[in-house]
Amino acid sequence: MSVEGAAGRAAAAGGGGVAKARLLYDPRFRSWAFQIALVVAVVLFFFWIAGNAARNLQQANIASGFGFLDVRAGFVIAETPIHYTDNSTYGRAFLVGLLNTIIVAFLGIVFATVLGFVIGIARLSKNWLVARLATAYVEVMRNIPLLLQLLFWYKAVLAVLPSPRQGLELPLGVFLNNRGLFIPRPVMETGGGMLLGAIGIAALATYLLARWAKARRMRTGHSFPMLRVGLAIMLGLPFVVYVLAGAPITFDVPELQGFNFTGGKQVSPEFTALLLGLSIYTSAFIAEIVRAGILSVSRGQWEAAGALGVRYGRILRLIIIPQAMRVIIPPLTSQYLNLTKNSSLAVAIGYPDLVAVFAGTVLNQTGQAVEVILMTMAVYLTLSLLTSAFMNWFNARYALVER
């Protein structure tokens, strides 16, 4: 023991250099040191870029900084989901553009998904005509550049629709013309809250019922006519409350005044064309993804279910699609990201999305290209990351359920 102690002391005495060298070769230390050095380098690099940009702009006498966001915008935007007038600020205009982008991207994703699943399943149909039609749809839609499709839909929408004065009057106070689709806008009167409550209760009841029905089916194998009962609850309860509460919701009906309709809610041709174009284009890609996903599930699954006497629709819905989902979701995520980014083509058909409003008009009125483009890039990056994160979560859930 005393020998060991002496040796240890000797090593410690002469080992300052050795210990340092040992630290240098310690893989844990090395990996940490590299990570830290990298972070520092990246941060310094961005500082350098920012400083350089500011200096260059100043030298060229170009205004810089983010102060412009508080300045009055002074221009009008066609579609404003939140309150906005020409007296609002550039910052507010940014929000309006952002919301318009989110709205069209979100609805586009919903429609493209539904359409894509239908077409993808139709491509595998045993009905020759249906399968061929679906194939033709996919090949045409995914092979024509999106910009052309958007311009086509926009021109088609405008060419088909008449001017406001010769516009079509549809039932229920709906008007259709080349300024858009005008629908009555619901206005809450007193007691409207009760109606909202009724809708909420109906939704909750439907959800609970669906859970119960599923649990029962798992346990006993008895199925329950969920669709019919659910619809009856969702429509029936609010209707009864609406009548009992003395029609607490009135409608602001659009009216032709001078050139255009006022009142009501307007769905513009620009929005319609963009939504159509984005949904249809992306649905063609989604259809292929769905087809590939379904084909990836082994034939044995079909045959086994078929042998048990399960109907085609049920096999697809309960056995095949759930297994196909884990193949479908990752590429589906890319399509959602593409759709969101593609929505920036809105500028070509006059829909006021983020790029048109902010990277367009605001950039030009302020001249602050660097700031505006950076903010715009940051938005698309954030939207993409959020979509990815959500889809990853969704994917993880499916992966766990898989057997």
Added chain:
Amino acid sequence: MKTKLFVAVMGAAFGVTAAASAATLDDVKSNGRLSCGVSTGLAGFSAPNDAGEWSGLDVDYCRAIAAAVFDDPEAVSYVPLTAKERFTALQSGEVDVLSRNTTWTMSRDTQLGLNFAGVNYYDGQGFMVPKELGVSSALELSGASVCVQTGTTTELNLTDYFRANSMDYNPVAFERLEDVNTAYSSGRCDVYTTDASGLYSIRLTLPSPDDHMVLPEIISKEPLGPAVRQGDDQWFSVVKWVHYALLNAEELGVTSENVEEMTSSENPDIRRLLGAEGNFGESIGLEADWAVRVIKHVGNYGELFDRNVGPDTPLGIARGLNALWTEGGIQYAPPVR
């Protein structure tokens, strides 16, 4: 367009020397060509003609500058720019001069790093409507859908005018001129608004021009002129004095036809302009006969106006404010002295 902006942003971020510090005249000379920013097609101002060559009032300014530098009006590369792209293109050095119906405003002059070299066309914003709309004044336009190009002064004037007259409107805004034109001709909007000169030009491109009229109201001041980058005084002087040479030549009666004879004129004003006396060309980095070259190849301002937009052209625009100060207009150039 997006790549252009992206390049500019990256340029600002990484560029170590800003484009503005360059000596543009030397660059132009060593390239052997002038890079000139024009519109994507506005007949009379800058548009390709039937032979596919760029022509128009703004294009003639590009040609005049090239003539002054190279004695060759054809030594120009034209870069068509939308309203939105134009300032970035100039700032980033993609074009040497912007000659594209661009309004001189204080913010553009002071916050975008630009210098306006003069006003080659005094304009104002107007409205065009289909005759069948039955409107005779802009004040009857409340509630109308208005087609407008983004990235223009037009967009802002429009808002101010409607607000000042307590009227509402629905903007329908596009980035490309073509798309605004299509939207208007397909009936998406009731009204088209831009510079009055632009309206005259665009009206002629519509399927049936006679069915449309320009309303009498002019709602803004739009002094249009060529612009250069700040921080290069020599180049600024070249563009400025080419403009003044065009005006002075008209005032002194020097035309593309008589310019050669005029070089032996007794009139000292003419002698100085044409380089027979003094060393004015040298003082802006050009040859002594710089102005002769300009006038020989493209004519004086009056010739240029008449040829491109004047009463005998399809546009048929009267000189009005753009007449010389001696003729009741406000075009006025400092003397060569």
